Amino acid sequence: MITKQLINQIEGEATISFDIKDGVVDFATIAFPHFRGIESILKRKDALDALVITPRVCGICGHAHLMATVRAIEDAYKNAGYRVELSKKVEIIREFTLVMEIIQNHFKWIYLTIIPEISKLIKPNQKQTPLKGAYAASIASKAIAIFAGQWPHSSYMIPGGITTDPTNVDILKVESYVDELINFFEKESIGISLETFLSFKSNKNFGGLKSDISFLENNLMNLNMDKKGFAHDRFLVLGKHTFSKPLKIEQTYPTSSDVKYVNITEAYSLNQVSYAKNAQYGDIFYEAGPLSRTISNNLPIVKNIYRRSKDSAYTRVMSRIFELATLLQHAKNLLSKIDISQKSYTQCMDISKITAKGIGVVEAPRGPLLHLTDIKDGVIQEYKIVTPTQFNIGSSTKENPTPVQQAMRGTTKEEALFIFRTFDVCSVCTTH
Amino acid sequence: MARMTKEERKTTIISAALQLFSERGFYITTIPDIAKKVGMSVGNFYNYFNSKDILAKELIIYISEYLGRNIRVINEKESSTEEKIYEIVSMYFNMADEEPEMIEYFLRVYLSNREIFGDGCEGMLCVSPFVTEMMMFFNDGVECGKLHNQDFFSAFGLFMGYLGGMVFLFGEKILPEPLEWYKESISQNIYNALKTR
Amino acid sequence: MHSKQDKKPSIIWFQGLTCNGNTHSFLNLENLEKLLDKFELLSHPTLPSTQDFKTITDCTLICDIFIFEGTYDPLMKRNNVLVSNIIEHYSKYAKYIIAAGSCASFGGIFRSSAPQRNSGILFVEQEKSGPLLSYERKVINISGCPLHPQWLSYTLNMIEKGNNIEIDSLHRPIELYSNLAHHGCTKNEYFEWKVDTENFGEKEGCLFYKQGCRAPMTHASCNKILWNEVSSKTRVGTPCFGCTEPNFPRSNLFSTKTNMSIPEDVPLGVPKRNYLTITGIAKTFHIKRLEGKLIDYKTTD
Numbered sequence: 001m002i003t004k005q006l007i008n009q010i011e012g013e014a015t016i017s018f019d020i021k022d023g024v025v026d027f028a029t030i031a032f033p034h035f036r037g038i039e040s041i042l043k044r045k046d047a048l049d050a051l052v053i054t055p056r057v058c059g060i061c062g063h064a065h066l067m068a069t070v071r072a073i074e075d076a077y078k079n080a081g082y083r084v085e086l087s088k089k090v091e092i093i094r095e096f097t098l099v100m101e102i103i104q105n106h107f108k109w110i111y112l113t114i115i116p117e118i119s120k121l122i123k124p125n126q127k128q129t130p131l132k133g134a135y136a137a138s139i140a141s142k143a144i145a146i147f148a149g150q151w152p153h154s155s156y157m158i159p160g161g162i163t164t165d166p167t168n169v170d171i172l173k174v175e176s177y178v179d180e181l182i183n184f185f186e187k188e189s190i191g192i193s194l195e196t197f198l199s200f201k202s203n204k205n206f207g208g209l210k211s212d213i214s215f216l217e218n219n220l221m222n223l224n225m226d227k228k229g230f231a232h233d234r235f236l237v238l239g240k241h242t243f244s245k246p247l248k249i250e251q252t253y254p255t256s257s258d259v260k261y262v263n264i265t266e267a268y269s270l271n272q273v274s275y276a277k278n279a280q281y282g283d284i285f286y287e288a289g290p291l292s293r294t295i296s297n298n299l300p301i302v303k304n305i306y307r308r309s310k311d312s313a314y315t316r317v318m319s320r321i322f323e324l325a326t327l328l329q330h331a332k333n334l335l336s337k338i339d340i341s342q343k344s345y346t347q348c349m350d351i352s353k354i355t356a357k358g359i360g361v362v363e364a365p366r367g368p369l370l371h372l373t374d375i376k377d378g379v380i381q382e383y384k385i386v387t388p389t390q391f392n393i394g395s396s397t398k399e400n401p402t403p404v405q406q407a408m409r410g411t412t413k414e415e416a417l418f419i420f421r422t423f424d425v426c427s428v429c430t431t432h
Numbered sequence: 433m434a435r436m437t438k439e440e441r442k443t444t445i446i447s448a449a450l451q452l453f454s455e456r457g458f459y460i461t462t463i464p465d466i467a468k469k470v471g472m473s474v475g476n477f478y479n480y481f482n483s484k485d486i487l488a489k490e491l492i493i494y495i496s497e498y499l500g501r502n503i504r505v506i507n508e509k510e511s512s513t514e515e516k517i518y519e520i521v522s523m524y525f526n527m528a529d530e531e532p533e534m535i536e537y538f539l540r541v542y543l544s545n546r547e548i549f550g551d552g553c554e555g556m557l558c559v560s561p562f563v564t565e566m567m568m569f570f571n572d573g574v575e576c577g578k579l580h581n582q583d584f585f586s587a588f589g590l591f592m593g594y595l596g597g598m599v600f601l602f603g604e605k606i607l608p609e610p611l612e613w614y615k616e617s618i619s620q621n622i623y624n625a626l627k628t629r
Numbered sequence: 630m631h632s633k634q635d636k637k638p639s640i641i642w643f644q645g646l647t648c649n650g651n652t653h654s655f656l657n658l659e660n661l662e663k664l665l666d667k668f669e670l671l672s673h674p675t676l677p678s679t680q681d682f683k684t685i686t687d688c689t690l691i692c693d694i695f696i697f698e699g700t701y702d703p704l705m706k707r708n709n710v711l712v713s714n715i716i717e718h719y720s721k722y723a724k725y726i727i728a729a730g731s732c733a734s735f736g737g738i739f740r741s742s743a744p745q746r747n748s749g750i751l752f753v754e755q756e757k758s759g760p761l762l763s764y765e766r767k768v769i770n771i772s773g774c775p776l777h778p779q780w781l782s783y784t785l786n787m788i789e790k791g792n793n794i795e796i797d798s799l800h801r802p803i804e805l806y807s808n809l810a811h812h813g814c815t816k817n818e819y820f821e822w823k824v825d826t827e828n829f830g831e832k833e834g835c836l837f838y839k840q841g842c843r844a845p846m847t848h849a850s851c852n853k854i855l856w857n858e859v860s861s862k863t864r865v866g867t868p869c870f871g872c873t874e875p876n877f878p879r880s881n882l883f884s885t886k887t888n889m890s891i892p893e894d895v896p897l898g899v900p901k902r903n904y905l906t907i908t909g910i911a912k913t914f915h916i917k918r919l920e921g922k923l924i925d926y927k928t929t930d
Contacts, residue, residue: 041741052882058648060653130676131661137656153654343830570891
């Protein structure tokens with residue numbers, strides 16, 4: 001029997017069509033109904049205008065889009081034979097604001113998505129405190145805004161650098177926001193120090209803790225989420241950052257990955273209009289995002305959880321929380337490396353002299369984000385965007401399911417809806 | 433003599449000074465010469481201008497305002513950019529014909545004695561009314577799609593340098609024909625050089 | 630509008646074609662909880678609310694304040710119901726309709742993907758001919774891409790207190806949009822003396838002359854009510870793109886359109902001739918303090 005389920009509060013809207021057999025999901029397809037045509041809007045625009053347009057793909061990860069655009073244009077410069085010099089300072093600050101956006105996203109996901117969602121499955125409900133997520137995200141946004149002017153929808157990264165020239169006053173202010181976030185995470189989310197949390201050897205360390213995260217962990221275990229929601233056990237990272245390297249992992253065996261193998265196919269859905277497309281590596285579906293990144297980084301606690309619980313819903317949720325913890329520490333570390341005396345911007349050749357293609361690859365909160373542009377005399381001829389949700393939450397056939405389709409199989413519909421959320425769905429990105 | 437307002441009296445002094453500077457040269461002309469020409473005592477003259485340098489600056493402002501006023505009238509007409517170029521050329525040449533001392537002062541005194549105009553008359557300070565109107569002319573020309581969008585001074589230099597050169601040749605009596613004779617071809621040349629490519 | 634015994638005004642926040650930017654911008658509001666306490670949130674894209682989405686699209690209830698985010702597309706459906714039917718229903722009964730962001734106000738970025746049919750809810754760019762024309766007196770535009778959380782919080786608080794919100798001809802609250810983005814810009818002195826910045830990435834110099842800054846032509850209080858309480862685009866050397874105005878997004882956003890080096894657009898309300906006069910004169914002066922790096926200027930006189 002096919003039942004349709006409307007999903008909202010996922011940065012937009014989606015519909016899942018479940019084919020239920022014997023009370024469990026036999027197969028499900030996903031449709032994203034809304035389409036905004038960003039790629040066509042970009043055509044024939046001045047290439048630099050993309051720095052303003054693409055952040056508007058997404059209200060929650062627009063900064064990742066900005067970085068993908070700036071990388072794509074800088075790549076086009078290189079392909080056209082022009083140097084683009086970036087100072088160390090520029091690279092660190094860009095990286096820092098990107099990391100803060102991921103942190104912002106993860107906090108919201110914990111408090112506005114995953115805790116409310118898990119509360120639908122258990123009794124008594126876990127106490128819901130969605131505004132904690134908004135609060136933490138607003139602090140992360142302040143830290144971004146000191147460098148980027150505002151969040152969401154900043155355009156402070158430009159080919160050759162960043163528009164801002166921060167002082168020590170700014171750096172100190174940002175530091176205090178990061179400290180405030182760490183303090184919040186320790187007090188409100190995990191109930192112990194960040195250091196202790198990151199030194200966890202296994203999930204046994206949660207024993208005896210009373211905090212938002214330990215409740216969540218406990219509930220996940222009670223729901224047997226460590227035995228459900230398995231995807232393909234294949235992981236993909238494409239963005240090159242201080243916190244990630246391009247790798248694909250199959251049966252725990254890592255090899256380097258290259259964006260040129262990314263393949264876009266039409267989505268398949270049961271009797272529904274969808275504007276989504278599927279992203280594959282070669283012709284294989286891989287899971288992308290925090291789970292893939294933490295595994296490829298060999299984060300001990302996530303590796304340990306993974307050894308026991310594979311790519312279950314439990315591992316997926318916990319990896320995101322541990323990624324958040326490592327990124328908080330990483331952000332502090334990045335800040336300490338900023339040398340404000342370095343250049344914020346090095347002028348590059350006028351964009352009107354550029355005729356070339358360029359690719360920008362970034363790790364966005366949910367995984368790899370690709371921007372592919374074709375520029376002629378500084379004007380965009382073609383612009384393609386591939387988003388993380390297209391890797392994870394594509395909709396394919398029963399024979400060749402996407403990670404989320406695989407993960408929802410064999411569970412009840414209610415569980416499947418929760419598992420769907422563990423991937424952190426971004427509808428607006430999917431159908432840009 | 434009928435009673436004149438202070439402003440009118442000032443204008444009389446300016447006209448007289450321009451005439452004398454043009455006939456005898458700027459440096460040779462003295463304040464007593466100018467005072468004598470307008471029939472006033474040297475002491476009274478100082479009520480109007482404190483020094484020859486101040487007078488020199490007032491003169492350039494006077495000329496700049498005169499040019500600016502005339503170009504503004506042209507700018508505000510409904511006519512085409514080509515017609516406006518002709519009208520500006522025509523206005524400038526007529527002025528060179530009818531009030532040669534003004535253009536002469538501008539070319540011979542202002543442009544070649546920068547030291548006098550250093551303090552308080554540098555850059556755009558004294559010529560602002562004139563240059564502003566030329567800016568408006570170029571701006572409108574580009575806006576209506578008739579003129580090629582380029583650097584202001586590249587265009588300004590071409591336009592005013594050309595006119596200044598012709599007036600100079602005219603003043604040196606090198607031109608075989610009267611200025612009037614050149615209006616049409618020069619306007620065409622300027623338009624051709626500046627028009628949209 | 631409400632005495633203490635009255636029930637809280639109810640809100641439905643509904644989305645058309647959007648990136649969710651206004652939703653996420655709103656979540657940055659300081660004291661969000663205090664504001665939300667004053668209202669009954671029937672539906673919101675991310676915050677917990679009392680009604681499920683199906684109830685909203687079924688149009689079986691009404692609300693006091695209807696907030697619409699995103700571009701209006703007459704063919705768009707939410708939960709298989711035409712958005713045009715949904716907004717007609719809620720607009721009819723609501724006391725106030727708020728267009729959250731530039732897409733809802735004027736059409737914004739997503740108007741350009743189908744300009745012949747997409748629009749704001751009351752305006753199609755600056756022309757008042759959107760679908761909610763018959764309810765125009767209720768509509769308040771909080772333009773901006775995204776909107777500033779405090780602009781929306783101001784509007785909601787004013788409504789809750791029963792205060793009158795004066796609006797401009799584009800239906801934006803005067804108290805928020807009579808300022809220009811230029812007001813309070815930390816680069817103001819460079820603008821006064823017409824010192825343009827050599828390049829991006831510098832504290833010194835104004836972005837109006839080459840880098841395309843629209844702040845002197847843009848109604849917005851970005852430099853008065855700071856973004857995320859800490860900064861603004863121009864404060865970090867990014868030009869203002871004029872995102873609160875009906876013609877956003879313009880083209881060639883990082884360069885100033887000039888005619889023979891003369892800015893095509895000059896500060897609002899200033900005749901170009903007067904602007905050029907002042908500019909020419911200001912440029913004449915060379916002020917050492919404004920020409921070098923601020924950090925190198927160590928004298929205090």
